Amino acid sequence: MKLLSPTELEGALRDIGARRYHRLHRFHTLLHGGKCTKGQVQAWALNRYYYQAMIPIKDASLIARCEDPAIRREWRSRLVDHDGERDGDGGIARWLKLTDGLGLDRDLVTSLRAILPGTRFAVDAYVRFVREKTLLEAIASSLTEMFSPAIISERMAGMLANYSFVTRDTLAYFDKRPPQAARDADFALNYVKHNARTAEQQQAVLGALEFKCSVLWAMLDALYHAYVDPKQVPPGAFVPNDQ
């Protein structure tokens, strides 16, 4: 392990994104390319809801570990983004517009009872990681945001072009995210470039991003195996009408 310059560290992080970010997962290729059935799109949105719902809990867990008010204040904006200022506002509420638009029952979605075990395990592992690893690793695990603006524009274009049951309005969540994600990623990237000062810390940062990529990847693996091939839905999980 050699000590990297901040620029080299950023390069290594971007390289992880290029190789491991879930944009490369075949489920996303299907989803964005219009090759999913409506049931598969529903399954994706319903499972991903659990991730969305846990994000503020993850972010508050991170704030609860910060001794520096400046970092807490910066990170607080993520709570605002996801929980909003009032009922019906914020990222979680906008995700529910998507599940509504896809014809999913809101109580089914928010009850979480139809999500795949693989979704639950992956998301819970992420929250646990942020609670238990170093603050540096917790912050670094958010760096998949560096890569999300690209996947979001790809997703919106692909889904609007390919699915008659998807409208601009139901995709409101994605309209809002790119500037928020870019701001958050800038802060976190800057933080890790300044605070990973030893080779060991830099490896921990790279490991945290790999871990987070594996969380997102595992969520799509679970969807693929349940709903695409070999289409064996685990007992108790959501079964689309068209499956």
Added chain:
Amino acid sequence: MKLLSPTELEGALRDIGARRYHRLHRFHTLLHGGKCTKGQVQAWALNRYYYQAMIPIKDASLIARCEDPAIRREWRSRLVDHDGERDGDGGIARWLKLTDGLGLDRDLVTSLRAILPGTRFAVDAYVRFVREKTLLEAIASSLTEMFSPAIISERMAGMLANYSFVTRDTLAYFDKRPPQAARDADFALNYVKHNARTAEQQQAVLGALEFKCSVLWAMLDALYHAYVDPKQVPPGAFVPNDQ
């Protein structure tokens, strides 16, 4: 144990405040009555800084346990109150105006190295309580806010009247707190009145408030024994110039 009506529960909570809140502690009698030396006032402000500094960490820990975005959103305002919107803003920064005004070195205060062990143990016990007990108990432990507007007005009047080294400007922290505390206490009281539905839950709520009163009380005990009587400062802790 019998099941209380919400009004009876509120009455039992107010009764705990009347008997156990640190307004009754003899250190506060001295502090507010102008009977403290400047060194004792400094010791109080320096030790209490640790409590102030941990409050947003305590509150983020609570938010991190909430599955309901509405509660998270409500509780988020506490982070805003304490951390502010920018550097120099918020309750912690206003507490540092007080320690500045009392002539304490800011680095000494923020380093936390001169606080009493009793302060640290009591504050840490509070944070741990909020992280580990039920959400209902965590919320109930904030209910000392029900009693704080009274002590704050008493403190401001007493300190301004009695200490030449205290100005309205250095007490800016206390100017802001009463409306924030009243709003927060209303929310938390309403929450426990609606959510403590069994006799066991009500006893847990009452126990949480007793616990929190004991945290605040223990902090003043530590100050009293170190700086008032028998004035034996634990090794390593702050020693005033006048002691």
